[in-house]
Amino acid sequence: MPMKNLKNKLIQAGIYLSCIAFGYVITRFFEIPHFEISKTIDVSNVLTLIVTAWLAILITTVFEKQNNDHRVEKDLIITRVGNIYDIADSLQLESNSGRIHITEASSSLKRINTALNSIYRIVDKCHFNITADLKDRLKNCLADIRNTLTNTPSLTDEQLNSKDLPIEIKDSIIHFNKERVSQLEVKFDTLKDLLLELQIHINNK
Amino acid sequence: MEKIKISIRKDFSPTPGPRYIHEGKFSGELFRQQVLHPRVSEAVEKNIPFEVDLDGTAGYGTSFLEESFGGLIRIHGLPYEKIKSLMSLISIEEDYLIDDVNEYLKDAYEESKK
Numbered sequence: 001m002p003m004k005n006l007k008n009k010l011i012q013a014g015i016y017l018s019c020i021a022f023g024y025v026i027t028r029f030f031e032i033p034h035f036e037i038s039k040t041i042d043v044s045n046v047l048t049l050i051v052t053a054w055l056a057i058l059i060t061t062v063f064e065k066q067n068n069d070h071r072v073e074k075d076l077i078i079t080r081v082g083n084i085y086d087i088a089d090s091l092q093l094e095s096n097s098g099r100i101h102i103t104e105a106s107s108s109l110k111r112i113n114t115a116l117n118s119i120y121r122i123v124d125k126c127h128f129n130i131t132a133d134l135k136d137r138l139k140n141c142l143a144d145i146r147n148t149l150t151n152t153p154s155l156t157d158e159q160l161n162s163k164d165l166p167i168e169i170k171d172s173i174i175h176f177n178k179e180r181v182s183q184l185e186v187k188f189d190t191l192k193d194l195l196l197e198l199q200i201h202i203n204n205k
Numbered sequence: 206m207e208k209i210k211i212s213i214r215k216d217f218s219p220t221p222g223p224r225y226i227h228e229g230k231f232s233g234e235l236f237r238q239q240v241l242h243p244r245v246s247e248a249v250e251k252n253i254p255f256e257v258d259l260d261g262t263a264g265y266g267t268s269f270l271e272e273s274f275g276g277l278i279r280i281h282g283l284p285y286e287k288i289k290s291l292m293s294l295i296s297i298e299e300d301y302l303i304d305d306v307n308e309y310l311k312d313a314y315e316e317s318k319k
Contacts, residue, residue, distance in 0.1 A: 102222050102223050102229065102266050103220045103222065103264075105266065106221070106263060106264035106265055106266045106269075107220075107263040107264040108264075110263065110264030110265075110298070111264075113299055113301075114298055114299070117300075139301065143301065146267055147267050149266075150265075150266030150267045150268060150269075151266070151268050151271070152223065152224050152225075152228070152266075152268045153268075154224070154271070154272065154275070154279075168228075169223040169224070169225075169228035169229060170228065170229075171229055172222050172223060172228070172229030172230055173229075
Protein backbone atom coordinates (compact mmCIF):
# COMPACT_ATOMS: atom_id res chain seq x y z
CA MET A 1 0.00 0.00 0.00
CA PRO A 2 2.70 2.64 0.87
CA MET A 3 4.51 1.73 -2.38
CA LYS A 4 1.34 2.34 -4.33
CA ASN A 5 0.87 5.76 -2.65
CA LEU A 6 4.45 6.71 -3.45
CA LYS A 7 3.95 5.69 -7.08
CA ASN A 8 0.78 7.80 -7.30
CA LYS A 9 2.53 10.79 -5.80
CA LEU A 10 5.43 10.45 -8.23
CA ILE A 11 2.95 10.34 -11.14
CA GLN A 12 1.19 13.46 -9.80
CA ALA A 13 4.50 15.30 -9.38
CA GLY A 14 5.40 14.30 -12.93
CA ILE A 15 2.13 15.73 -14.25
CA TYR A 16 2.68 19.04 -12.41
CA LEU A 17 6.26 19.32 -13.67
CA SER A 18 5.11 18.57 -17.22
CA CYS A 19 2.50 21.34 -16.99
CA ILE A 20 5.08 23.84 -15.78
CA ALA A 21 7.51 22.77 -18.51
CA PHE A 22 4.72 23.05 -21.11
CA GLY A 23 3.96 26.60 -19.91
CA TYR A 24 7.62 27.53 -20.10
CA VAL A 25 7.93 26.21 -23.63
CA ILE A 26 4.83 28.11 -24.73
CA THR A 27 6.16 31.44 -23.42
CA ARG A 28 9.68 30.81 -24.70
CA PHE A 29 9.01 29.74 -28.28
CA PHE A 30 5.54 30.95 -29.22
CA GLU A 31 4.05 34.38 -29.48
CA ILE A 32 0.31 34.61 -29.32
CA PRO A 33 -1.06 37.67 -31.16
CA HIS A 34 -2.79 40.34 -28.97
CA PHE A 35 -1.59 38.55 -25.85
CA GLU A 36 1.44 39.40 -23.83
CA ILE A 37 2.80 36.92 -21.35
CA SER A 38 4.34 38.59 -18.35
CA LYS A 39 7.77 37.47 -17.22
CA THR A 40 6.97 38.33 -13.59
CA ILE A 41 4.39 36.83 -11.21
CA ASP A 42 2.40 38.76 -8.65
CA VAL A 43 2.55 36.92 -5.28
CA SER A 44 -1.06 37.83 -4.43
CA ASN A 45 -2.19 36.29 -7.74
CA VAL A 46 -0.31 33.10 -6.95
CA LEU A 47 -1.95 32.93 -3.52
CA THR A 48 -5.40 33.55 -5.04
CA LEU A 49 -4.75 30.80 -7.56
CA ILE A 50 -3.67 28.34 -4.88
CA VAL A 51 -6.65 29.13 -2.63
CA THR A 52 -9.10 28.84 -5.56
CA ALA A 53 -7.63 25.52 -6.67
CA TRP A 54 -7.66 24.24 -3.08
CA LEU A 55 -11.29 25.25 -2.59
CA ALA A 56 -12.28 23.64 -5.87
CA ILE A 57 -10.66 20.35 -4.85
CA LEU A 58 -12.11 20.51 -1.32
CA ILE A 59 -15.65 21.29 -2.44
CA THR A 60 -15.60 18.61 -5.11
CA THR A 61 -14.27 15.99 -2.68
CA VAL A 62 -16.72 16.86 0.12
CA PHE A 63 -19.78 16.98 -2.16
CA GLU A 64 -18.77 13.82 -3.94
CA LYS A 65 -18.41 11.96 -0.65
CA GLN A 66 -21.74 13.29 0.59
CA ASN A 67 -23.46 12.29 -2.65
CA ASN A 68 -21.89 8.84 -2.52
CA ASP A 69 -23.02 8.36 1.10
CA HIS A 70 -26.58 9.37 0.22
CA ARG A 71 -26.56 7.12 -2.84
CA VAL A 72 -25.51 4.11 -0.73
CA GLU A 73 -28.20 4.87 1.89
CA LYS A 74 -30.87 5.17 -0.80
CA ASP A 75 -29.76 1.98 -2.55
CA LEU A 76 -29.91 0.03 0.71
CA ILE A 77 -33.41 1.29 1.51
CA ILE A 78 -34.63 0.68 -2.04
CA THR A 79 -33.36 -2.91 -1.77
CA ARG A 80 -35.34 -3.33 1.47
CA VAL A 81 -38.49 -2.10 -0.29
CA GLY A 82 -37.69 -4.63 -3.04
CA ASN A 83 -37.69 -7.39 -0.40
CA ILE A 84 -41.19 -6.33 0.68
CA TYR A 85 -42.25 -6.43 -2.97
CA ASP A 86 -41.01 -10.05 -3.13
CA ILE A 87 -43.06 -11.06 -0.07
CA ALA A 88 -46.16 -9.37 -1.55
CA ASP A 89 -45.52 -11.09 -4.87
CA SER A 90 -45.28 -14.56 -3.33
CA LEU A 91 -48.39 -13.91 -1.18
CA GLN A 92 -50.26 -12.82 -4.31
CA LEU A 93 -49.21 -16.00 -6.13
CA GLU A 94 -50.44 -18.13 -3.22
CA SER A 95 -53.76 -16.35 -2.96
CA ASN A 96 -54.27 -16.57 -6.74
CA SER A 97 -54.34 -20.34 -6.34
CA GLY A 98 -57.55 -19.87 -4.33
CA ARG A 99 -56.22 -21.42 -1.11
CA ILE A 100 -53.69 -20.40 1.50
CA HIS A 101 -52.90 -21.43 5.09
CA ILE A 102 -54.21 -18.85 7.58
CA THR A 103 -50.89 -18.66 9.46
CA GLU A 104 -48.97 -18.13 6.23
CA ALA A 105 -51.29 -15.30 5.16
CA SER A 106 -51.18 -13.60 8.56
CA SER A 107 -47.44 -13.95 9.01
CA SER A 108 -46.64 -12.67 5.51
CA LEU A 109 -48.80 -9.61 6.14
CA LYS A 110 -47.10 -9.05 9.48
CA ARG A 111 -43.69 -9.31 7.80
CA ILE A 112 -44.73 -6.70 5.22
CA ASN A 113 -46.05 -4.32 7.89
CA THR A 114 -43.06 -4.66 10.21
CA ALA A 115 -40.58 -4.33 7.33
CA LEU A 116 -42.33 -1.15 6.19
CA ASN A 117 -42.27 0.29 9.71
CA SER A 118 -38.59 -0.54 9.95
CA ILE A 119 -37.97 1.33 6.67
CA TYR A 120 -39.86 4.38 8.00
CA ARG A 121 -37.68 4.33 11.13
CA ILE A 122 -34.47 4.05 9.11
CA VAL A 123 -35.56 6.83 6.74
CA ASP A 124 -36.25 9.10 9.73
CA LYS A 125 -32.56 8.81 10.61
CA CYS A 126 -31.44 9.67 7.06
CA HIS A 127 -31.40 13.02 5.29
CA PHE A 128 -34.85 12.64 3.69
CA ASN A 129 -38.40 11.60 4.60
CA ILE A 130 -41.41 9.82 3.14
CA THR A 131 -44.62 11.81 2.74
CA ALA A 132 -47.48 11.10 5.14
CA ASP A 133 -49.80 10.69 2.16
CA LEU A 134 -47.79 7.78 0.74
CA LYS A 135 -47.53 6.16 4.19
CA ASP A 136 -51.32 6.45 4.62
CA ARG A 137 -52.04 4.97 1.21
CA LEU A 138 -49.75 2.01 1.96
CA LYS A 139 -51.33 1.53 5.39
CA ASN A 140 -54.87 1.58 3.99
CA CYS A 141 -53.96 -0.73 1.14
CA LEU A 142 -52.42 -3.27 3.53
CA ALA A 143 -55.42 -3.08 5.89
CA ASP A 144 -57.69 -3.68 2.90
CA ILE A 145 -55.65 -6.71 1.78
CA ARG A 146 -55.60 -8.09 5.33
CA ASN A 147 -59.39 -7.85 5.56
CA THR A 148 -59.99 -9.35 2.13
CA LEU A 149 -57.48 -12.13 2.78
CA THR A 150 -58.23 -13.14 6.38
CA ASN A 151 -61.62 -11.82 7.42
CA THR A 152 -64.22 -14.55 7.46
CA PRO A 153 -67.55 -12.99 8.37
CA SER A 154 -69.36 -13.81 11.58
CA LEU A 155 -72.19 -15.96 10.18
CA THR A 156 -75.11 -18.03 11.40
CA ASP A 157 -75.02 -21.84 10.90
CA GLU A 158 -77.48 -21.47 8.04
CA GLN A 159 -75.31 -18.91 6.29
CA LEU A 160 -72.21 -21.00 6.96
CA ASN A 161 -73.74 -23.99 5.17
CA SER A 162 -74.63 -21.97 2.07
CA LYS A 163 -72.49 -22.60 -0.99
CA ASP A 164 -70.07 -20.24 -2.74
CA LEU A 165 -69.09 -18.04 0.17
CA PRO A 166 -66.41 -15.55 -0.95
CA ILE A 167 -64.11 -16.86 1.76
CA GLU A 168 -64.25 -19.89 4.05
CA ILE A 169 -61.75 -21.79 6.19
CA LYS A 170 -61.38 -25.56 6.51
CA ASP A 171 -58.55 -27.14 8.53
CA SER A 172 -56.91 -23.72 8.82
CA ILE A 173 -56.76 -23.37 5.02
CA ILE A 174 -58.52 -20.32 3.60
CA HIS A 175 -60.46 -21.00 0.40
CA PHE A 176 -61.49 -18.10 -1.85
CA ASN A 177 -64.08 -18.11 -4.61
CA LYS A 178 -63.16 -16.75 -8.05
CA GLU A 179 -64.62 -13.33 -7.34
CA ARG A 180 -62.54 -12.96 -4.17
CA VAL A 181 -59.40 -14.12 -6.01
CA SER A 182 -59.97 -11.36 -8.60
CA GLN A 183 -60.50 -8.77 -5.84
CA LEU A 184 -57.27 -9.86 -4.18
CA GLU A 185 -55.38 -9.67 -7.43
CA VAL A 186 -56.43 -6.04 -7.93
CA LYS A 187 -55.51 -5.13 -4.34
CA PHE A 188 -52.10 -6.78 -4.57
CA ASP A 189 -51.42 -4.95 -7.85
CA THR A 190 -52.26 -1.67 -6.07
CA LEU A 191 -49.85 -2.59 -3.27
CA LYS A 192 -47.09 -3.36 -5.76
CA ASP A 193 -47.70 -0.03 -7.52
CA LEU A 194 -47.42 1.77 -4.19
CA LEU A 195 -44.18 -0.05 -3.35
CA LEU A 196 -42.78 0.97 -6.72
CA GLU A 197 -43.89 4.53 -6.03
CA LEU A 198 -42.10 4.34 -2.68
CA GLN A 199 -38.89 3.19 -4.40
CA ILE A 200 -39.08 6.07 -6.92
CA HIS A 201 -39.91 8.51 -4.12
CA ILE A 202 -36.80 7.43 -2.17
CA ASN A 203 -34.62 7.46 -5.29
CA ASN A 204 -35.66 11.03 -6.17
CA LYS A 205 -34.85 12.41 -2.73
CA MET B 206 -52.58 -1.76 41.74
CA GLU B 207 -53.18 -5.37 40.76
CA LYS B 208 -53.44 -5.95 37.04
CA ILE B 209 -54.46 -9.00 35.02
CA LYS B 210 -51.97 -9.69 32.25
CA ILE B 211 -52.75 -11.72 29.15
CA SER B 212 -50.16 -12.58 26.53
CA ILE B 213 -51.62 -14.26 23.45
CA ARG B 214 -48.26 -15.84 22.59
CA LYS B 215 -47.58 -17.19 26.08
CA ASP B 216 -51.13 -17.93 27.27
CA PHE B 217 -52.56 -19.26 24.02
CA SER B 218 -50.44 -19.74 20.89
CA PRO B 219 -47.67 -18.08 18.88
CA THR B 220 -49.64 -18.92 15.73
CA PRO B 221 -53.21 -17.65 16.13
CA GLY B 222 -55.60 -19.21 13.62
CA PRO B 223 -59.09 -18.70 12.17
CA ARG B 224 -62.34 -17.36 13.67
CA TYR B 225 -64.21 -20.51 14.71
CA ILE B 226 -63.10 -23.73 16.42
CA HIS B 227 -64.45 -25.84 13.54
CA GLU B 228 -62.29 -23.88 11.06
CA GLY B 229 -58.94 -24.99 12.47
CA LYS B 230 -56.43 -24.84 15.31
CA PHE B 231 -55.95 -21.94 17.72
CA SER B 232 -59.09 -20.09 16.72
CA GLY B 233 -60.31 -16.78 18.10
CA GLU B 234 -63.38 -18.55 19.49
CA LEU B 235 -61.18 -20.96 21.47
CA PHE B 236 -58.96 -18.14 22.72
CA ARG B 237 -62.00 -16.18 23.86
CA GLN B 238 -63.53 -19.20 25.63
CA GLN B 239 -60.35 -20.49 27.27
CA VAL B 240 -58.35 -17.36 28.02
CA LEU B 241 -59.86 -13.99 27.26
CA HIS B 242 -63.40 -14.29 28.62
CA PRO B 243 -62.49 -15.85 32.02
CA ARG B 244 -59.81 -13.22 32.68
CA VAL B 245 -61.77 -10.24 31.39
CA SER B 246 -64.84 -11.35 33.38
CA GLU B 247 -62.68 -11.50 36.49
CA ALA B 248 -61.30 -8.03 35.77
CA VAL B 249 -64.79 -6.62 35.22
CA GLU B 250 -66.18 -8.27 38.37
CA LYS B 251 -63.32 -7.11 40.58
CA ASN B 252 -63.02 -3.79 38.73
CA ILE B 253 -59.28 -4.20 38.11
CA PRO B 254 -57.41 -3.26 34.92
CA PHE B 255 -56.29 -5.88 32.45
CA GLU B 256 -53.61 -5.81 29.78
CA VAL B 257 -53.55 -7.81 26.54
CA ASP B 258 -50.17 -8.25 24.86
CA LEU B 259 -50.56 -8.89 21.13
CA ASP B 260 -46.84 -9.03 20.33
CA GLY B 261 -44.67 -12.06 19.68
CA THR B 262 -47.02 -14.04 17.46
CA ALA B 263 -46.72 -14.93 13.77
CA GLY B 264 -49.50 -12.44 12.99
CA TYR B 265 -53.28 -12.19 13.23
CA GLY B 266 -56.04 -12.71 10.77
CA THR B 267 -58.78 -10.08 11.04
CA SER B 268 -61.40 -12.66 12.05
CA PHE B 269 -59.31 -14.03 14.95
CA LEU B 270 -59.20 -10.66 16.67
CA GLU B 271 -62.79 -9.77 15.78
CA GLU B 272 -64.13 -13.04 17.18
CA SER B 273 -61.97 -12.80 20.32
CA PHE B 274 -62.72 -9.22 21.32
CA GLY B 275 -66.04 -8.54 19.57
CA GLY B 276 -67.31 -11.86 20.95
CA LEU B 277 -66.83 -10.60 24.52
CA ILE B 278 -69.75 -8.24 23.90
CA ARG B 279 -71.66 -10.14 21.20
CA ILE B 280 -71.58 -13.60 22.81
CA HIS B 281 -70.85 -13.03 26.50
CA GLY B 282 -72.62 -9.68 26.86
CA LEU B 283 -69.81 -8.01 28.83
CA PRO B 284 -70.27 -4.24 29.28
CA TYR B 285 -68.50 -2.23 26.56
CA GLU B 286 -67.77 0.84 28.67
CA LYS B 287 -66.29 -1.28 31.45
CA ILE B 288 -64.05 -3.19 29.04
CA LYS B 289 -62.89 0.07 27.45
CA SER B 290 -62.06 1.67 30.77
CA LEU B 291 -60.18 -1.34 32.17
CA MET B 292 -58.41 -2.61 29.06
CA SER B 293 -54.96 -1.67 27.83
CA LEU B 294 -53.43 -3.20 24.72
CA ILE B 295 -49.76 -3.75 23.86
CA SER B 296 -48.89 -4.00 20.19
CA ILE B 297 -45.48 -2.58 19.41
CA GLU B 298 -44.84 -4.81 16.41
CA GLU B 299 -48.13 -3.96 14.67
CA ASP B 300 -49.38 -0.72 16.21
CA TYR B 301 -52.49 -0.55 13.97
CA LEU B 302 -53.92 -3.63 15.75
CA ILE B 303 -54.82 -1.46 18.74
CA ASP B 304 -57.14 0.66 16.59
CA ASP B 305 -58.51 -2.49 14.97
CA VAL B 306 -59.38 -4.14 18.30
CA ASN B 307 -61.05 -0.96 19.58
CA GLU B 308 -63.05 -0.85 16.36
CA TYR B 309 -64.18 -4.49 16.77
CA LEU B 310 -65.34 -3.77 20.31
CA LYS B 311 -67.21 -0.67 19.20
CA ASP B 312 -68.85 -2.43 16.25
CA ALA B 313 -69.98 -5.31 18.49
CA TYR B 314 -71.38 -2.79 20.98
CA GLU B 315 -73.25 -0.88 18.26
CA GLU B 316 -74.58 -4.19 16.92
CA SER B 317 -75.74 -5.28 20.38
CA LYS B 318 -77.79 -2.07 20.81
CA LYS B 319 -79.93 -2.86 17.76
